[in-house]
Amino acid sequence: MPQLSSGGGDDLGANDEMISFKDEGEQEEKIQENAFTERDLADLKSSLVNESEINQSPNAAAVRRGQQGEQRGFPDKHREHLDVVSKQQDGGMYKSPGYPGYPFLMLPDPYLPNSSVSPSSNKVSVVQQSHGMHPLTSLLPYSNDHFSPSSPHLPTDMSQKTGVHRHQSQDLSGYYSLPPGGVSQITPSMSWFSHSLMLGPSGMHPTGIPHPAIVPPTGKQDHEQYDRSMYVKPQVEPKREKEPKKPVIKKPLNAFMLYMKEMRAKVIAECTLKESAAINQILGRRWHALTREEQAKYYELARKERQLHMQLYPTWSARDNYGKKKRRKREKQQDSNTDPGSPKKCRARFGLNQQTDWCGPCRRKKKCIRYLQGGGCPSPTSSDLSAIDSPPSPSPARHRLFQLQRPPSPGCSPPPTSPSARLPLSPPAHALSHTRLTPQQSAGKRGDLRTLAAKHPHAHPELSSKQTHSPSVLSAAKAAGLSLKVLTETQ
DNA sequence: CGTCCTTTGAAGACA
DNA sequence: TGTCTTCAAAGGACG
Numbered sequence: 001m002p003q004l005s006s007g008g009g010d011d012l013g014a015n016d017e018m019i020s021f022k023d024e025g026e027q028e029e030k031i032q033e034n035a036f037t038e039r040d041l042a043d044l045k046s047s048l049v050n051e052s053e054i055n056q057s058p059n060a061a062a063v064r065r066g067q068q069g070e071q072r073g074f075p076d077k078h079r080e081h082l083d084v085v086s087k088q089q090d091g092g093m094y095k096s097p098g099y100p101g102y103p104f105l106m107l108p109d110p111y112l113p114n115s116s117v118s119p120s121s122n123k124v125s126v127v128q129q130s131h132g133m134h135p136l137t138s139l140l141p142y143s144n145d146h147f148s149p150s151s152p153h154l155p156t157d158m159s160q161k162t163g164v165h166r167h168q169s170q171d172l173s174g175y176y177s178l179p180p181g182g183v184s185q186i187t188p189s190m191s192w193f194s195h196s197l198m199l200g201p202s203g204m205h206p207t208g209i210p211h212p213a214i215v216p217p218t219g220k221q222d223h224e225q226y227d228r229s230m231y232v233k234p235q236v237e238p239k240r241e242k243e244p245k246k247p248v249i250k251k252p253l254n255a256f257m258l259y260m261k262e263m264r265a266k267v268i269a270e271c272t273l274k275e276s277a278a279i280n281q282i283l284g285r286r287w288h289a290l291t292r293e294e295q296a297k298y299y300e301l302a303r304k305e306r307q308l309h310m311q312l313y314p315t316w317s318a319r320d321n322y323g324k325k326k327r328r329k330r331e332k333q334q335d336s337n338t339d340p341g342s343p344k345k346c347r348a349r350f351g352l353n354q355q356t357d358w359c360g361p362c363r364r365k366k367k368c369i370r371y372l373q374g375g376g377c378p379s380p381t382s383s384d385l386s387a388i389d390s391p392p393s394p395s396p397a398r399h400r401l402f403q404l405q406r407p408p409s410p411g412c413s414p415p416p417t418s419p420s421a422r423l424p425l426s427p428p429a430h431a432l433s434h435t436r437l438t439p440q441q442s443a444g445k446r447g448d449l450r451t452l453a454a455k456h457p458h459a460h461p462e463l464s465s466k467q468t469h470s471p472s473v474l475s476a477a478k479a480a481g482l483s484l485k486v487l488t489e490t491q
Numbered sequence: 492c493g494t495c496c497t498t499t500g501a502a503g504a505c506a
Numbered sequence: 507t508g509t510c511t512t513c514a515a516a517g518g519a520c521g
Contacts, residue, residue: 251514256499260515268517276516277497284498302500318502321513 248324249316252309255298256287 253261260283267279267286287295309316 251501251512253514254500257514260498264516275496275518277495277518280496280498280516282498287499299500306501318513319504322503322511324513 248321249309249313251318251321252305253302255295255302256284258301258305259283259287259290259295259298 260280263283263286264276264279267282268274271279271282273279273282
């Protein structure tokens with residue numbers, strides 16, 4: 001992983017963190033705590049960085065996919081170790097000191113092709129996750145807030161499609177100890193190892209697990225119903241048995257996706273919101289509210305996922321899935337840009353009664369510069385972040401979401417932890433290498449919430465609170481009669 | 492029924 | 507090298 005190659009990325013991480021979260025209104029807190037958080041973070045991340053540096057060659061991206069198995073940039077000694085560990089499927093040598101109960105052992109088996117699993121399997125998993133039965137229970141042990149540390153012993157009940165993994169991981173996590181220096185020595189093998197161990201609902205015994213990479217492509221296995229749905233899109237459905245499509249290997253989930261899968265059900269349970277778009281906004285905010293340690297768990301897990309994916313599908317490339325979706329968002333925007341009959345963006349976005357929010361050209365009935373800038377939407381006066389961050393083009397769907405979020409969520413409890421009450425968080429250094437806001441992101445992401453919150457102060461608190469201001473600041477501002485927009489202008 | 496929305500992160504493409 | 511684009515999950519909403 002290139003982003004991991006920078007061993008000293010902690011400082012950058014802090015900087016990026018400031019950039020990334022500067023709109024959270026927590027700069028002060030973060031600045032105050034940066035002194036030790038960076039050091040803290042360095043300690044926390046060092047193992048991850050070292051591990052990745054050791055386990056993956058810098059050119060892993062180019063090499064790993066083109067080579068098979070152990071040649072993917074792993075040093076020979078690690079390869080050997082991989083082989084050894086692969087044989088020691090019952091061995092208990094992995095236990096992360098930093099993450100006791102590290103659960104990658106329960107990673108579902110998401111990579112096996114030819115999954116006939118219906119998409120609902122994941123949904124079921126999510127629901128079950130709310131009861132502690134999520135297939136990504138690998139994540140569950142991470143969160144001590146959500147799950148009981150108690151765990152049964154080695155899983156004996158493999159008949160259930162769900163839940164076994166979590167128990168498995170919790171159990172197995174105690175059987176495998178992590179080298180004190182990190183997981184570097186066994187990570188690759190352990191990824192597969194853990195993967196193998198969790199294959200199980202249909203009787204895959206830990207000692208008799210075939211390597212996932214050598215599973216017959218056409219082989220449908222019982223346990224696929226459970227664990228192959230995550231990365232292998234169910235292309236073969238009962239109605240389409242006649243035309244078995246080539247299985248689509250999905251991308252490995254990143255840290256945030258893993259977090260989402262775990263927490264979605266929780267958010268749904270807490271909130272009245274149902275629409276994923278709104279839930280994801282909340283999840284995104286909660287993600288930022290996580291502590292570094294909590295995030296690190298997911299980053300670590302995601303890294304394991306990638307490694308596992310890499311091992312299972314050495315030739316797979318993210319590019320393979322390019323173009324899978326019918327119509328890209330970008331294309332739509334371009335289309336609308338080229339549409340001479342499209343409405344002026346500022347006019348459409350703000351309406352006639354908010355002409356003060358229009359860009360200058362729009363006021364002069366010229367072509368909307370925000371619109372032309374395709375996402376950045378910088379206000380000519382730079383005084384309206386709600387406008388700056390507005391999406392490049394108004395979307396009916398956004399309105400839909402807007403309406404969805406507008407009603408308060410009476411049944412939704414506040415986030416488990418207040419961002420302001422937590423330590424400032426920083427994604428791992430390797431993640432921070434990409435922690436920057438693209439014009440798209442800066443325009444389309446935060447802006448939505450800001451605008452949404454500004455227009456709908458009664459929306460979900462976590463949605464409305466995604467501002468650049470801490471609650472106290474917001475309260476003060478409101479008390480002072482400042483609108484969110486005005487407050488933003490003063491930032 | 493297909494697409495959109497929304498989130499963050501990873502990876503690939505491109506200048 | 508830096509920037510930009512695409513995809514990953516999810517499920518309601520919409521055309």
